[in-house]
Amino acid sequence: MKNQSFKLFIALLFAFFIGLLDVSSQNRNITGKLINAIDGKIIPELKIGIKGSGFNGISNNFGEFNMNIPDSIQKIEFNEFPDMEILEIKAVDENTYQIYLSPSDLIELSFEDLFKIKVNVSSTKSESVFHTPSSVSIVDREMLNQYNFLSVAEMLRTVVGFDIYQTNLDDNVATARGILQNYYANKILVMIENIPTYQPIYGNTNLDRLDVNDIERIEVLKGPASVLYGSNAFLGVVNIILRKGKDGDVNVRLATGYHRLGSAGANVTFNKNDFSMFISGNSSYEIQKPYELTGKRQDLYQGDSVINFQREVKSSNFNVLSTYKSFTFLLNNYEYQHTFFGINPSFLSGAGKPMTDRGSLLAIKYRKALNEKTNLLADLAFDYFKRDYASNQDGSTALMLSGNRIVGTIKLNYQISQSLDLDVGLDVEQRMNGKHVSVDVLHDQILKQNLKNAGDINEISSFAQLHYKSRIFNLLGGFRYTNNSFSGDNYSGRISTVVNFSEYNSLKLIFGQSFRAPTMLELFFDHPTVVGNLNLKPEQANSVELAYVHGKKKLYIQMLGYYQNIEHLIQRYTPPTGPPSMYQNLHSIKGYGFEFEAKYQLTKELNGFFNYNFMDGLGEDSKLNYQHVPKHTFKAGLNKSFGNFFASVNGYAVSSVLGNPKLNIPIDGQFMMDGHLGFNQTLRGKKLTLRHTISAKNVTASQMLIPEYIRQTDNINSQETTGFGRRFIYTLAILF
Missing domain, CATH: 2.60.40 (Immunoglobulin-like)
Structure with a gap:
């Protein structure tokens, strides 16, 4: 009922x-x-x-x-x-x-002009990065072209305060401000055109569900954001904005490279009167160079261990973004397949076999100005996910899981006066049909239901926020109430003060709260390796940050300091007696950090970026998390044009961290660098533009090790994320 x-x-x-x-x-x-x-x-x-x-x-x-x-x-x-x-x-x-x-084409704008462009991720109303009531970073199409990013993960890796990890099961696990994920990136909300997408079993989404050829920019909100977006906006929000061109615009992107890589994709835009449509399709594959997993040679699972590994990746996606009058329709359909390390890792538990994710996001959005003071925003979305992967050496047994979400949202913005407006909203969501089964593939039989006594998770929430804006001050206060059918009631708030010294200088003081309700896996899982816990409490975060933003002519700077307190963090714990592990709430974790982000444009021919962040924990309980997180991270890039030619380099460096705490072996500081050479070519009277780029990815042949902090299995101190070494890639982008 x-x-x-x-x-x-x-x-x-x-x-x-x-x-x-x-x-x-x-x-x-x-x-x-x-x-x-x-x-x-x-x-x-x-x-x-x-x-x-x-x-x-x-x-x-x-x-x-x-x-x-x-x-x-x-x-x-x-x-x-x-x-x-x-x-x-x-x-x-x-x-x-x-x-x-x-x-529409922002590629040729100066920094000063670019940062006047309004972002959507930090409020119900679009604001520039100077006036938005949150800390926001942007990775735009210009950066994508200059540094030949091949994936959303590569784009996000340049964002200050963000990092991309890898686990035995999943690629591209995003983390923010040092709070470690488990196997799945379920503490950062990913949105496509302001529509949240994640699957209900793990609570994460696949960053490879979109191709970079279809992306105009990525807006990244850092810090708690539950007042705006609810449960999964725990540590931050990533909003992916699709390209919107002129009528008849066609973009084609082709790539090939070493070891074995190939990709192709195209998109087209139609505009006529009240109707516009963006359609795209993409496909790619890569077979990377085999490499030795040095940290796993002695990690035996029933006498077996993964020593040499070759990673294979295949992906495809199809997307539609269509607008007619007040309505917008969004479709994102994808399939992503990659070989993984096995459950333990071992060949006996599936290493080298493919893991396949499939999913579809369908959404309809309605935007209507009811009168000169009241605007209505309403969304309805359906989010489907399915995954299957082998659990033994010959693939005769497998794990299969699926689930979907349906969510409806209504928001009203009412302008009380010229300087004061009110937002109210209601969200209703159901996470349903969660399945996780062990299957005998040869006989097409279910061997075990791995979600014990699982039920649908219903969530209803309402929010309100009051926004005052004057020439100098921008004040916002907001509040959200959420009722989750398993986690009960939650209350989150946020208060932001923005002082605008000028059009290009602002100071922000931000207090935010967020929470994350346990996922189906964390509640109901029943497997020989790990079991769920029905007594889990929701994770809660409290954050205070002070930020300064400057952008004028050649230079853009955003620097901030923050303090965060994470309570009831859900982590996987393995008892001394061995598996099964269990999900449990940890004690309070307190941390602080400093972030510096700079973009510099000396001339139209020379520009670059430099990002630095420092983070550390407070107290012994916090050490459990922050001992595995680099205190210092540097990210930088430099691009130089020579007529129609250009050259660029970008690098990434981290300080040393502790590996597996059981082994107490540190991982030394690491550095990785990419290099790019390109040529822009115009044909047919400027109606056809070709952009050729040759990239050497990971020139330094770095392994970029990450600690084995999840299972903490004996003799596995770290895991290579780029152990396959250098990659050489040619990319051709065609615009006509």
């Missing part, structure tokens, strides 16, 4: 916002002005139209427009502008508008 009521509620939620259509009518004379959001100048002689009306006009030499429209059109929504993107629409009154636009 409870589940039926829950599903009925979601159905009603869906029906509510699908049925929101404005049918009223009024005669109006619509006037306004088009303004370039980058330099503040007016935009003359640009076509402007009203959605769904067929009425169009052109701005005059002063950027002004005037359109007489019939009585039947009450709510004004503007068509997309050619070669421009709408950043903000200000209603002076019900018939007069100021429309702020920016160029």
Whole structure:
């Protein structure tokens, strides 16, 4: 009965916002002005139209427009502008508008201009990085091109305060501000176009579900974000924004390389009146050079150990982003397959066999200005996940798991006055159909149900936040209440103060709270290697940070200090008597850190970035986590253009850490560097652009070891994440 009521509620939620259509009518004379959001100048002689009306006009030499429209059109929504993107629409009154636009192609903008672009990840309203009430970093398309990033993980690895680890089971496990993940990255929320995506068994998502050719930028919010996004926004949020081009834009990206690598992908954009669509498809494979797992030679599992390993990766994805009037439809479908180290690791437990992830995210978004003071945002999303992998040497037995989420969201923004607005929202989510089974593949029989007495997890939450904005101060206070069917009630809050010294200088003081409810695996798992715990408490985080942001002409700087207290951190614990392990809550973990992020553009031909972060724990309990985390991390890159040619290098260095605490052996400091050479070629009267790039990835042939802190198995001190050595890759990007 409870589940039926829950599903009925979601159905009603869906029906509510699908049925929101404005049918009223009024005669109006619509006037306004088009303004370039980058330099503040007016935009003359640009076509402007009203959605769904067929009425169009052109701005005059002063950027002004005037359109007489019939009585039947009450709510004004503007068509997309050619070669421009709408950043903000200000209603002076019900018939007069100021429309702020920016160029669709941001590649040629200066740093000063780029950081005026508004991000979506830190608030319900778009803000520039100077005024946003959170600490936000951006990895844009320009960086992607200059350093030839091949994956979302490579892009995120450049973000200060973030790192990418690898476990026996999963690639590309993202961590933030030193709080270690277990096998799965379930403490950072990943979103695609502001739609959260994660699977209910582990609570994580696959970063390889999108190809870099389809990405315009990645917005990274650091710190607790549960007030905005709920449970899984525990340590940060990653928001992936897809490319949005002009009508008829086609982008193709091809790559090949050593040891054995190949990829191909393309996307196309259609725009017509009220309708726009972005479609993409991508496929890739890589067979990396075999390498020796030095830390696992003596780690015997039933007399077997993984010594030499060859990693193979295959991936494909298909994506659609379509907008019609107030509605947006998103589809992301992917398959990602990689060989893994085995459960223990050992060949007897599946090492060298493929692990395959499949998933689909479908979402519909509705955005509507109900009147000049009230805006409605509503989303409905379905998120499906499936994984299967061998659990023995010949693949005759396997583990198969699947689950899905359905979530509905309604948010209202009400502008109380010119300087004060209120946000309220309601989220309803069900994590359901969780399955994790051991299977006899040869006889197609289920051997064991590994989620014992598992049930659906229902979660309902509401939030409110009040935002005051003046020329100097930007104040925000927010609060979220959440009820989880297994974890009970939770309350999270955040308070942010932004002092704007000028348009390009701001000081931020941020207090944030977050929580993460236990996943199905952590609650219900019943396996010889590890068991769940129904008595787990939700993880809770409290954070305070002080940040300074500066961006003017050639230089952008963001530096901050933070203190965080993590309570009830869920970790996998193996008793001295050996497996099975059990998930349990640890004591409070306290840490602090300093982050420095700089981007410098000497000329249009020379630019670079430099990131540094320091982090450490407070007290003996915190040592359990921070002894495995580098205190010092350096990330840097330099790009130089020579006419149509360019050269760039980027590097990554970490200080020493402790490996397996049972062995008490340190891992020395490490350094990795990539190098790139490229050539931009224009053909057919500038209608066809080719970008050739040759990259040497991991020039230093570094192993980039990470500690074995999860299982803490005897004789495994560390694990190589780049043990396969150097890679040489040629990439061709085609734009026409």
